Amino acid sequence: MSASGSRTATKQPFWLGGAAASFAVCFTHPIDQTKYRMQVLHSRTSMLSSLYKFAIRDGVPSLWSGLSASVLRQSTYSTARFGLYNVLTRQITTPGNKPSTSATIACAGIAGGLAGMVGNPTEVVLVRMCADGAKPAPERFRYPNAAAGLYQIWKQEGISVFGRGLSANVVRSVLMSEIISPLSSTPSNAYLVYQTDVSQIAPYAAAKRTILTNTRLPDDIRTHSLASLFAGTVATTVCAPADVLKSRIQSASQGSSLMQVVRHGLASEGPGFLMKGWTPAWLRLTPHTVLTFVFMEKLQELVRLSSIRSPIRAMA
Secondary structure: OOHHHHHHHHOOOOOHHHHHHHHHHHHHHHHHHHHHHHHHOOOOOOHHHHHHHHHHHHOHHHHHOOHHHHHHHHHHHHHHHHHHHHHHHHHHOEOOEOOOHHHHHHHHHHHHHHHHHHHHHHHHHHHHHHHHHHOOHHHOOOOOOHHHHHHHHHHHHOHHHHHOOHHHHHHHHHHOOOOOOEOOOOOOOOOOEOOOOOOOHHHHHHHHHHHHHHOOOOOOHHHHHHHHHHHHHHHHHHHHHHHHHHHHHHHOOOOOOHHHHHHHHHHHHOHHHHHOOHHHHHHHHHHHHHHHHHHHHHHHHHHHHHHHHHHHHHHO
């Protein structure tokens, strides 16, 4: 394949990453919802207990409440994250040379930070809709859907509320920016990917090196999966404090500063409150990432098919 043909085959539309993540979140939303509820609860409740409690009380379909906000959040945040990363890496890529590791990390961090700012208003709505079920009835926001939530916040509380938790969200987004890096360009295994996140690239490389050095496993998908599992665990742990603080700031009906949330949490719950929701966050990371990449591959196939058919229709 020519160089131009290769570039055409690997180039992705700006919207593709966000669309793939929106499909993926339809499957992982109950875990995400449980994470948000655990983060705002001031009690020690396990993930399974929380899931069972809310499913019994409100019904199994209630575990998908807030899905519209989750899809809207992925449509903004993930679209910006994947799209900006692709744009940035294309700017620094020269023919025959891949970007360096440091350049990749910089692109991931910039794309993640900007995406965090773009997606913060939808994040506020998402956290509130998901956390509603864990709150007493008088404290619930009761947004019927994400669009209504955005409108009610703007109308009743003011546009400044869309910036709540922005600093914590940007920090988390920089650390947890999930970037595609294909292992192979062949159609049979092009979907096999690994993450080069700011918080994951070093743990991934260290884990992979340790596995290859101390075991008989070859450098294949089994080694990549084990290294990714370790990297995902590190990433979830590193991002947990920022995620908890963001959720508590955004879910509050009254504005609270970052330091107020930290002081109150430490005083009433101890340092462990910063790790609330860790288990569902960890469990969600792998399936959501895998599903995102699978949907991304399928959408990419549709894009290629559409680009092939368009000239045929033009010539007909």
